Amino acid sequence: MSLISLTDVHAGYGGMNILNGVEFSLDAGQIGVIVGPNGAGKSTMLKSMFGFLNVTQGRIEFDGHDITNVKPEALSRLGMAFVPQEHNVFRTLSVQENLEMGAYVRRDDWSGLLARVYDIFPPLKEKRNQPAGELSGGQRQMVAVGRALMIEPKLILLDEPTAGLSPMYMSQIFDRILAINATGVTVAMVEQNAKQALGIAHKGYVLASGRNRYTDTGEALLADPEVAKSFLGG
Numbered sequence: 001m002s003l004i005s006l007t008d009v010h011a012g013y014g015g016m017n018i019l020n021g022v023e024f025s026l027d028a029g030q031i032g033v034i035v036g037p038n039g040a041g042k043s044t045m046l047k048s049m050f051g052f053l054n055v056t057q058g059r060i061e062f063d064g065h066d067i068t069n070v071k072p073e074a075l076s077r078l079g080m081a082f083v084p085q086e087h088n089v090f091r092t093l094s095v096q097e098n099l100e101m102g103a104y105v106r107r108d109d110w111s112g113l114l115a116r117v118y119d120i121f122p123p124l125k126e127k128r129n130q131p132a133g134e135l136s137g138g139q140r141q142m143v144a145v146g147r148a149l150m151i152e153p154k155l156i157l158l159d160e161p162t163a164g165l166s167p168m169y170m171s172q173i174f175d176r177i178l179a180i181n182a183t184g185v186t187v188a189m190v191e192q193n194a195k196q197a198l199g200i201a202h203k204g205y206v207l208a209s210g211r212n213r214y215t216d217t218g219e220a221l222l223a224d225p226e227v228a229k230s231f232l233g234g
């Protein structure tokens with residue numbers, strides 16, 4: 001059974017549909033990557049999963065629940081976390097305070113969890129007392145993802161986690177996404193760095209104009225000459 005599924009989802013902003021009947025699904029433990037040209041609706045698809053916009057038709061299910069138009073707070077409690085592309089850290093708070101903010105919904109002792117996040121992102125442990133705004137872009141991205149991990153999500157949604165990062169940081173982030181996935185967390189992400197992202201994807205989705213164009217394993221999409229020519233820069 002899928003952990004997350006979108007069936008014939010239509011959604012958009014202020015009455016204008018951007019998604020025109022999209023499909024998406026991931027089993028527990030998979031990495032799913034959404035790629036496609038600018039304006040294809042990739043971020044919109046991710047946002048529709050996290051209850052940020054109005055789904056006008058279709059159905060979204062998560063972990064056995066119908067979550068169509070369910071609000072983000074309720075989705076957090078069900079075990080879904082969302083990391084936006086920008087403005088995703090509290091710049092004046094320390095790294096550790098940022099991570100602690102992620103645990104605000106928890107009532108239990110989460111100190112062990114903090115240690116696990118530092119294990120995944122060792123640079124954050126070193127800089128735990130430094131304001132997040134002083135970190136490099138790649139390290140800030142680690143803080144944002146680390147904060148999301150503090151709710152122990154079943155599914156983490158990442159909106160362009162490597163946007164604006166140098167190739168070195170980009171590789172590090174992809175490597176850490178694999179490490180997070182290896183702990184059992186399902187990952188759905190939107191990426192501009194399509195080739196690299198499809199390289200770690202169990203499932204890849206190519207969107208164009210708010211519709212599915214190609215769906216296959218990451219490997220198969222990378223090997224498909226049509227996909228390469230039209231969507232991966234040859």
Ligand SMILES: Nc1ncnc2c1ncn2[C@@H]1O[C@H](COP(=O)(O)OP(=O)(O)OP(=O)(O)O)[C@@H](O)[C@H]1O
Pocket residue numbers: 013018036037038039040041042043044045190
């Ligand atoms: N908050 C919003 N209000 C109104 N329209 C929006 C909003 N956010 C996005 N859109 C529009 O929705 C369409 C799809 O945007 P979306 O961000 O989902 O595309 P994308 O595939 O993620 O593209 P990109 O790679 O450029 O981020 C675009 O035409 C965009 O202008």
